[in-house]
Amino acid sequence: MVNTRQEGLQAAETLRQHSLDLRKLSAHYVRYLVRDFFDAGWSAADVLHAIDHLPDGRPWPFAGMPRHVPGWTRHRLKAWRAADGSVLPSKSHRIEADRQRVRAEQEAMREQWRDMRRHSLGWSPDLEPTLPSQPVNEVEKTTDPPAS
Structure with missing residues:
Protein backbone atom coordinates (compact mmCIF):
# COMPACT_ATOMS: atom_id res chain seq x y z
CA MET A 1 0.00 0.00 0.00
CA PRO A 89 -10.76 -3.55 -7.50
CA SER A 90 -7.28 -4.94 -8.13
CA LYS A 91 -6.44 -8.60 -8.49
CA SER A 92 -5.29 -8.82 -4.85
CA HIS A 93 -8.44 -7.00 -3.66
CA ARG A 94 -10.60 -9.44 -5.61
CA ILE A 95 -8.74 -12.42 -4.17
CA GLU A 96 -9.15 -11.07 -0.63
CA ALA A 97 -12.86 -10.40 -1.20
CA ASP A 98 -13.26 -13.99 -2.47
CA ARG A 99 -11.43 -15.31 0.61
CA GLN A 100 -13.72 -13.36 2.92
CA ARG A 101 -16.80 -14.57 1.04
CA VAL A 102 -15.63 -18.19 1.26
CA ARG A 103 -14.86 -17.83 4.98
CA ALA A 104 -18.33 -16.41 5.60
CA GLU A 105 -19.91 -19.27 3.63
CA GLN A 106 -17.83 -21.81 5.58
CA GLU A 107 -18.87 -20.29 8.91
CA ALA A 108 -22.52 -20.36 7.82
CA MET A 109 -22.15 -24.05 6.90
CA ARG A 110 -20.47 -24.80 10.25
CA GLU A 111 -23.38 -23.14 12.05
CA GLN A 112 -25.85 -25.18 9.99
CA TRP A 113 -24.00 -28.37 10.91
CA ARG A 114 -23.99 -27.37 14.60
CA ASP A 115 -27.74 -26.75 14.47
CA MET A 116 -28.36 -30.06 12.70
CA ARG A 117 -26.24 -31.90 15.26
CA ARG A 118 -28.01 -30.24 18.19
CA HIS A 119 -31.41 -31.16 16.80
CA SER A 120 -30.36 -34.70 15.95
CA LEU A 121 -29.15 -35.20 19.53
CA GLY A 122 -32.40 -33.88 20.93
CA TRP A 123 -30.88 -30.68 22.23
CA SER A 124 -33.16 -27.95 23.41
CA PRO A 125 -32.53 -24.73 25.30
CA ASP A 126 -34.47 -26.16 28.30
CA LEU A 127 -31.86 -28.92 28.61
CA GLU A 128 -28.93 -26.51 28.59
CA PRO A 129 -26.85 -27.16 31.72
CA THR A 130 -26.81 -24.37 34.24
CA LEU A 131 -23.78 -23.44 36.25
CA PRO A 132 -23.93 -23.38 40.05
CA SER A 133 -23.90 -19.96 41.63
CA GLN A 134 -20.56 -20.74 43.31
CA PRO A 135 -17.63 -22.60 41.83
CA VAL A 136 -17.77 -26.30 42.57
CA ASN A 137 -14.25 -26.50 43.97
CA GLU A 138 -14.77 -23.66 46.45
CA VAL A 139 -15.15 -24.97 49.98
CA GLU A 140 -17.51 -23.10 52.23
CA LYS A 141 -15.68 -21.34 54.96
CA THR A 142 -16.95 -22.39 58.37
CA THR A 143 -15.84 -21.28 61.72
CA ASP A 144 -14.76 -23.98 64.09
CA PRO A 145 -16.54 -23.98 67.43
CA PRO A 146 -14.38 -22.70 70.26
CA ALA A 147 -12.44 -25.37 72.10
CA SER A 148 -13.74 -26.11 75.53
Whole structure:
Protein backbone atom coordinates (compact mmCIF):
# COMPACT_ATOMS: atom_id res chain seq x y z
CA MET A 1 0.00 0.00 0.00
CA VAL A 2 1.32 3.41 -0.95
CA ASN A 3 0.65 6.15 1.59
CA THR A 4 3.27 8.84 0.96
CA ARG A 5 4.95 10.47 -2.03
CA GLN A 6 8.20 8.71 -1.13
CA GLU A 7 6.46 5.31 -1.01
CA GLY A 8 4.86 6.18 -4.36
CA LEU A 9 8.27 6.85 -5.87
CA GLN A 10 9.62 3.60 -4.44
CA ALA A 11 6.65 1.68 -5.87
CA ALA A 12 7.11 3.43 -9.23
CA GLU A 13 10.78 2.44 -9.20
CA THR A 14 9.71 -1.16 -8.53
CA LEU A 15 7.39 -0.94 -11.55
CA ARG A 16 10.28 0.35 -13.67
CA GLN A 17 12.52 -2.50 -12.52
CA HIS A 18 9.95 -5.13 -13.49
CA SER A 19 8.67 -3.65 -16.75
CA LEU A 20 10.99 -3.10 -19.71
CA ASP A 21 8.55 -0.62 -21.21
CA LEU A 22 8.22 1.50 -18.07
CA ARG A 23 12.02 1.73 -17.75
CA LYS A 24 11.89 4.31 -20.52
CA LEU A 25 10.08 6.69 -18.15
CA SER A 26 11.26 8.36 -14.96
CA ALA A 27 9.97 7.12 -11.60
CA HIS A 28 8.21 10.47 -11.14
CA TYR A 29 6.36 10.06 -14.44
CA VAL A 30 5.42 6.45 -13.69
CA ARG A 31 4.08 7.53 -10.30
CA TYR A 32 2.07 10.26 -12.04
CA LEU A 33 0.57 7.74 -14.50
CA VAL A 34 -0.50 5.22 -11.84
CA ARG A 35 -1.23 7.57 -8.91
CA ASP A 36 -5.00 6.89 -9.00
CA PHE A 37 -4.33 3.17 -8.69
CA PHE A 38 -1.98 3.64 -5.75
CA ASP A 39 -4.58 5.93 -4.15
CA ALA A 40 -7.13 3.12 -4.55
CA GLY A 41 -4.89 0.83 -2.48
CA TRP A 42 -3.22 -1.04 -5.31
CA SER A 43 0.28 -2.43 -4.87
CA ALA A 44 3.04 -2.33 -7.47
CA ALA A 45 2.31 -6.01 -8.20
CA ASP A 46 -1.36 -5.15 -8.83
CA VAL A 47 -0.38 -2.42 -11.30
CA LEU A 48 2.04 -4.74 -13.13
CA HIS A 49 -0.71 -7.35 -13.38
CA ALA A 50 -3.12 -4.72 -14.76
CA ILE A 51 -0.61 -3.56 -17.36
CA ASP A 52 -0.16 -7.16 -18.56
CA HIS A 53 -3.74 -8.48 -18.14
CA LEU A 54 -7.31 -7.50 -18.83
CA PRO A 55 -9.73 -7.42 -15.86
CA ASP A 56 -11.12 -10.84 -16.86
CA GLY A 57 -7.63 -12.33 -16.42
CA ARG A 58 -6.72 -12.73 -20.08
CA PRO A 59 -3.30 -11.39 -21.04
CA TRP A 60 -3.16 -8.37 -23.30
CA PRO A 61 -2.34 -9.46 -26.86
CA PHE A 62 1.23 -8.64 -27.82
CA ALA A 63 1.28 -5.79 -30.30
CA GLY A 64 4.99 -5.10 -30.44
CA MET A 65 6.95 -2.48 -28.58
CA PRO A 66 4.85 0.56 -27.70
CA ARG A 67 5.77 3.75 -29.56
CA HIS A 68 4.39 6.05 -26.88
CA VAL A 69 4.79 4.41 -23.47
CA PRO A 70 2.64 6.87 -21.47
CA GLY A 71 -0.30 6.49 -23.88
CA TRP A 72 0.18 2.72 -23.98
CA THR A 73 0.18 2.61 -20.16
CA ARG A 74 -2.96 4.78 -19.90
CA HIS A 75 -4.70 2.64 -22.52
CA ARG A 76 -3.99 -0.61 -20.68
CA LEU A 77 -4.93 0.79 -17.28
CA LYS A 78 -8.15 2.28 -18.70
CA ALA A 79 -9.51 -1.28 -18.88
CA TRP A 80 -9.29 -1.30 -15.07
CA ARG A 81 -11.55 1.73 -14.68
CA ALA A 82 -15.32 1.77 -14.33
CA ALA A 83 -17.50 3.78 -16.72
CA ASP A 84 -17.43 6.70 -14.26
CA GLY A 85 -13.60 6.67 -14.25
CA SER A 86 -13.18 5.17 -10.81
CA VAL A 87 -10.58 2.46 -10.32
CA LEU A 88 -11.88 -1.13 -10.23
CA PRO A 89 -10.76 -3.55 -7.50
CA SER A 90 -7.28 -4.94 -8.13
CA LYS A 91 -6.44 -8.60 -8.49
CA SER A 92 -5.29 -8.82 -4.85
CA HIS A 93 -8.44 -7.00 -3.66
CA ARG A 94 -10.60 -9.44 -5.61
CA ILE A 95 -8.74 -12.42 -4.17
CA GLU A 96 -9.15 -11.07 -0.63
CA ALA A 97 -12.86 -10.40 -1.20
CA ASP A 98 -13.26 -13.99 -2.47
CA ARG A 99 -11.43 -15.31 0.61
CA GLN A 100 -13.72 -13.36 2.92
CA ARG A 101 -16.80 -14.57 1.04
CA VAL A 102 -15.63 -18.19 1.26
CA ARG A 103 -14.86 -17.83 4.98
CA ALA A 104 -18.33 -16.41 5.60
CA GLU A 105 -19.91 -19.27 3.63
CA GLN A 106 -17.83 -21.81 5.58
CA GLU A 107 -18.87 -20.29 8.91
CA ALA A 108 -22.52 -20.36 7.82
CA MET A 109 -22.15 -24.05 6.90
CA ARG A 110 -20.47 -24.80 10.25
CA GLU A 111 -23.38 -23.14 12.05
CA GLN A 112 -25.85 -25.18 9.99
CA TRP A 113 -24.00 -28.37 10.91
CA ARG A 114 -23.99 -27.37 14.60
CA ASP A 115 -27.74 -26.75 14.47
CA MET A 116 -28.36 -30.06 12.70
CA ARG A 117 -26.24 -31.90 15.26
CA ARG A 118 -28.01 -30.24 18.19
CA HIS A 119 -31.41 -31.16 16.80
CA SER A 120 -30.36 -34.70 15.95
CA LEU A 121 -29.15 -35.20 19.53
CA GLY A 122 -32.40 -33.88 20.93
CA TRP A 123 -30.88 -30.68 22.23
CA SER A 124 -33.16 -27.95 23.41
CA PRO A 125 -32.53 -24.73 25.30
CA ASP A 126 -34.47 -26.16 28.30
CA LEU A 127 -31.86 -28.92 28.61
CA GLU A 128 -28.93 -26.51 28.59
CA PRO A 129 -26.85 -27.16 31.72
CA THR A 130 -26.81 -24.37 34.24
CA LEU A 131 -23.78 -23.44 36.25
CA PRO A 132 -23.93 -23.38 40.05
CA SER A 133 -23.90 -19.96 41.63
CA GLN A 134 -20.56 -20.74 43.31
CA PRO A 135 -17.63 -22.60 41.83
CA VAL A 136 -17.77 -26.30 42.57
CA ASN A 137 -14.25 -26.50 43.97
CA GLU A 138 -14.77 -23.66 46.45
CA VAL A 139 -15.15 -24.97 49.98
CA GLU A 140 -17.51 -23.10 52.23
CA LYS A 141 -15.68 -21.34 54.96
CA THR A 142 -16.95 -22.39 58.37
CA THR A 143 -15.84 -21.28 61.72
CA ASP A 144 -14.76 -23.98 64.09
CA PRO A 145 -16.54 -23.98 67.43
CA PRO A 146 -14.38 -22.70 70.26
CA ALA A 147 -12.44 -25.37 72.10
CA SER A 148 -13.74 -26.11 75.53
